[in-house]
Amino acid sequence: MDIFGIKALLICALIFIPFEHLFAERPQKIFRKGFAVDLIYLLFNGFIIKLAIAMIAAGALGAAAFLVPQSITQAVSGQPVWLQVAEIIVITDIGVYWAHRAFHKIPALWKFHAVHHGIEELDWLGAFHNHPVDAIVTKAISLTPVFFLGFSEASIAIFFIIYLGHTLLVHSNVRIPFGPLKWLIASPQFHRWHHANQREAYDKNFAGQLPFLDMLFGTYNVTGDKVPEKYGVDDPIPSTYFGQIGYPLLRRRKLSNRAVPSTEA
Numbered sequence: 297m298d299i300f301g302i303k304a305l306l307i308c309a310l311i312f313i314p315f316e317h318l319f320a321e322r323p324q325k326i327f328r329k330g331f332a333v334d335l336i337y338l339l340f341n342g343f344i345i346k347l348a349i350a351m352i353a354a355g356a357l358g359a360a361a362f363l364v365p366q367s368i369t370q371a372v373s374g375q376p377v378w379l380q381v382a383e384i385i386v387i388t389d390i391g392v393y394w395a396h397r398a399f400h401k402i403p404a405l406w407k408f409h410a411v412h413h414g415i416e417e418l419d420w421l422g423a424f425h426n427h428p429v430d431a432i433v434t435k436a437i438s439l440t441p442v443f444f445l446g447f448s449e450a451s452i453a454i455f456f457i458i459y460l461g462h463t464l465l466v467h468s469n470v471r472i473p474f475g476p477l478k479w480l481i482a483s484p485q486f487h488r489w490h491h492a493n494q495r496e497a498y499d500k501n502f503a504g505q506l507p508f509l510d511m512l513f514g515t516y517n518v519t520g521d522k523v524p525e526k527y528g529v530d531d532p533i534p535s536t537y538f539g540q541i542g543y544p545l546l547r548r549r550k551l552s553n554r555a556v557p558s559t560e561a
Contacts, residue, residue, distance in 0.1 A: 312420035321469050352440060357443055386506065
């Protein structure tokens with residue numbers, strides 16, 4: 297059993313490294329700053345998050361057995377798989393949106409999420425650069441309703457494949473126009489403006505897959521074809537894996553501007 301996701305890593309690398317070379321948004325080395333640390337995130341966080349998802353699923357399924365009528369779970373799992381997958385995408389991304397927004401707005405949570413925003417050179421591997429607390433809380437909020445309602449194993453498996461591929465894509469260093477689909481499907485351009493360390497990008501574009509959620513809740517950042525000047529945060533994020541894991545627990549003299557509630561309308 298490939299518990300550390302070595303096979304998945306190799307497949308993703310074979311797809312995205314040439315992809316980023318052919319359609320690069322900006323010149324960037326494959327072994328860019330923080331590459332080794334992100335490999336550690338992929339291997340060890342991946343294992344931890346898999347365990348967390350298994351526990352989330354067990355808890356939700358156990359609760360559903362007592363609280364959700366069997367007729368409902370059977371109706372949900374009896375739908376066509378394609379429809380279940382579409383419903384899962386909507387349900388999970390609503391959870392991702394609000395969890396993500398909370399991690400930006402609440403200073404104590406921002407300490408964990410700042411680790412992800414500390415990436416200064418975006419590429420596909422940066423998608424794995426998440427503090428375990430950030431990743432697990434977001435997974436718990438977004439996935440619990442899916443397991444609770446009884447979606448089929450096949451539809452959940454297909455969703456995970458789509459989610460992984462799309463998450464890597466939006467973090468990748470590629471410039472691909474999405475045209476009218478940019479309102480429906482999150483693009484690299486949409487997400488890189490979430491990562492931009494510029495005032496107009498703060499607290500914008502929270503959705504993971506569905507940009508219309510940001511449009512609906514007033515957090516969409518219209519950027520056209522502009523490229524961010526820089527990524528990262530002003531927070532003093534350590535450069536090592538264990539330094540970043542312990543970073544949220546350290547006392548800080550100054551809050552990041554991102555964690556200070558905006559006074560703008």
